[in-house]
Amino acid sequence: xxxxxxxxxxxxxxxxxxxxxxxxxxxxxxxxxxxxxxxxxxxxxxxxxxxxxxxxxxxxxxxxxxxxxxxxxxxxxxxxxxxxxxxxxxxxxxxxxxxxxxxxxxxxxxxxxxxxxxxxxxxxxxxxxxxxxxxx
Numbered sequence: 622x623x624x625x626x627x628x629x630x631x632x633x634x635x636x637x638x639x640x641x642x643x644x645x646x647x648x649x650x651x652x653x654x655x656x657x658x659x660x661x662x663x664x665x666x667x668x669x670x671x672x673x674x675x676x677x678x679x680x681x682x683x684x685x686x687x688x689x690x691x692x693x694x695x696x697x698x699x700x701x702x703x704x705x706x707x708x709x710x711x712x713x714x715x716x717x718x719x720x721x722x723x724x725x726x727x728x729x730x731x732x733x734x735x736x737x738x739x740x741x742x743x744x745x746x747x748x749x750x751x752x753x754x755x756x757x
Contacts, residue, residue, distance in 0.1 A: 626752045627655040629698040635660025635687040637668040637726040638704040641738055644675050644682040645745040654752060657698060659690025670731050674738045700748070719748075 628646060630639035635658055643658040650656070664687045672683045695701055700717045705725060712718070721744055726734045 625653065625655055626700065627657065627698045628700045628702065628748070628752070629657040629659065629690070629694050630702050630704065631659055631661070631690050632704040633661050633725070634664035634727065635690070636664035636666065637671045637734075638721075638723050638737070638741065639702075640667055640682050640685050640687075641671055641675055641726075641741050642702065642704070642721075642745055643685070644680045645678075645742050646749065648680050649745060649749055650753070654749070657694050658685075659688045659694055661690060663687035663689050668726055670729060670734050671726050671738075673731055674726075674734045677735075678738070678742070700752070702748070 630642040630646075632639040639658040639660065643656050646654055646656045667682060667685050667687065672681075675682045695716070696713055698716065700719070703718070703720045704723050721741075723740060724737050726737050729737075
């Protein structure tokens with residue numbers, strides 16, 4: 622049996638960037654990648670403008686709930702993608718870490734979030750091509 626890669630997306634509030642990235646990876650991978658997301662200081666709810674932006678892409682993240690990122694999630698993951706959360710992520714040898722410099726969509730309009738969403742999609746597509754080169 623082939624190893625199913627696990628990717629963890631982490632941002633501060635787990636309410637925008639990391640949820641959009643997780644939504645894209647779930648949708649685009651067809652379930653062949655385990656997707657986790659968390660925040661260093663989880664918000665109360667998903668950013669409604671992020672939900673709207675993803676709905677335009679046919680991806681529903683409205684039922685997602687911001688979660689605290691855990692050390693176990695990092696330990697279980699093959700790839701850890703951070704988005705503006707600084708050095709809060711524990712570091713484990715042998716893990717692949719990337720920091721995606723993305724604007725925080727908090728307080729932004731839908732028109733301002735669309736380019737952030739599109740940037741996230743492009744990065745997720747590139748990541749997926751690296752994780753599953755034979756199937757993409």
